[in-house]
Amino acid sequence: MKINIECASRERILFTNNGHASYELGWVSVPFRHPSAFQTLALEPELKKQIMDDLTAFSNGKEFYHRVGRAWIRGYLLYGVPGSGKSSLTAAMVNYLCYDVYDLELTKVTDNSELRALLIQTTNRSIIVIDDIDCSVDLTADRMWKKRSHPSRKHKESGCKNGRVTLSGLLTFTDGLWSCSGEEKIIVFTTYHRENVDPALVRCGRMDVHVSLGTCGMHAFKFLAKNYLVVDCHGLFDVVESSIMSGGGLTPAQIGEVLLRNRGDVDIAMKEVVAAMRRMILGGGSQREVIDCDDMTVVRSPESVLVTGSPENWDSSPGKNGGKKRSNSKVYFFLRLRSLTKSDSGRRVV
Incomplete structure (x- = not known):
């Protein structure tokens, strides 16, 4: 495959803007040596394949983009709770395509003119990353009067900083006239709160x-257990699955830390994972969605999914209807836990 051949011989470069408002020397760089790859990501196989296929089609799409009259640029929005793998996925995309990566910190950009100067310096075959797009800059300058008249409590509590770059300034590069300043570029936005991102920025075409x-x-x-503990199966896998189905799911970062800390003892590692999931359920702190349906409760652990399309389609994203129906899910979980975690001597794993 062409991508793999190039990866074997080309070193990737990580750029970041220096914040000195220098239009000619706006970026500083270091070699990019992040080890993340799709082979090491704890993602569902279907999601991995969807992303990799999309990246491959984009990389090989020069003739198509020219034929249909579109700038050879593609936008990704990665969203999720802290520790869910946004940075690791971005690094895997960089290594898969063998592109350079530009980490653009908008809070260091003085105005739209400097933003444009920085973006036109980016090279072809690159990925431009803007983290925490909803907090890094105020992208609703044309609607500031609404915010001043009706301040948002959520916005105040988030700790977001008012920026100096406007929404229109960023849109001009994502799909305006300046979007053609170079070819084969991917823009990646990340956020914890998808609902706080302006719909104008994340619609189709942007x-x-x-x-x-x-x-x-x-x-x-199971993928993480295989990587960290070198095990394909364990007696507590059924307990973990029941925990996930009952809303006790953990992020890859949370599970990875437990497994890393106990990598010398598989049994202890698995018991600690189960205990952490149990605490999540008892504390009600899981990142889950609970929907009441008459006398039934649908509990869905928000596993990773891919959604193509504009914000109006978000509510029908994959996984929305994939929950398990259970009456009193916590009771079910602990009954299941009791039956599955008794050792031969009658002791329970906690």
């Missing part, structure tokens, strides 16, 4: 692919 990164599903957990 952010073409929306990837929801959540807690680990069972396949992703």
Whole structure:
């Protein structure tokens, strides 16, 4: 495959803007040596394949983009709770395509003119990353009067900083006239709160692919267990699966830390994972969605999904209808836990 051949011989470069408002020397760089790859990501196989296929089609799409009259640029929105793998996925995309990466910190950009100067310096075959798009800059300058008249409590509590770059300034580069300043570029936005991102910024044609990164599903957990503990199966796998189905799912970062800390003892590592999931359920702190349906409760652990399309389609994203129906899910979980975690001597794993 062409991408793999190039990866073997080309070193990637990581650029970041220096914040000195220098139009000619706006970027500083270091070699990019992040080890993340799709082979090491704890993602569901279908999601991995969807992303990799999309990246490959984009990389090989020069003739197509020219034929249909579109700038050879593609936008990704990665959203999810902290520790869900947004940075790891971005690094995997960089290594898969062998592109350079530009980490653009908008809070260091003085105005739209400097933003434009920085972006036109980016090279072809590159990925431009803007993290925490909803907090890094105020992208609703044309609607500031609404915010001043009706301040948002959520916005105040988030700790977001008012920026100096406007929404129109960023849109001009994502799909305006300046979007043609170079070819074969991917823009990646990340956020914890998808609902806080202006819909004008993430509609089709600007952010073409929306990837929801959540807690680990069972396949992703088994993948992590294989990587960290070198095990394909364990007596507590059924307990982990029941925990996930009952809303006790953990992010890849949370599971990875437990497994890393106890990598010398598989049994202890698995018991600690189960205990952490149990605390999540008891404390009600899981990142889950609960929907009441008459006398039934649908509990869905937000596993990672890919959504293509504009914000009006978000509510029908994959996984929305994939929950398990259970009456009193916590009671079910603990009954299941009791039956599955008794050792031969009658002791329970806690």
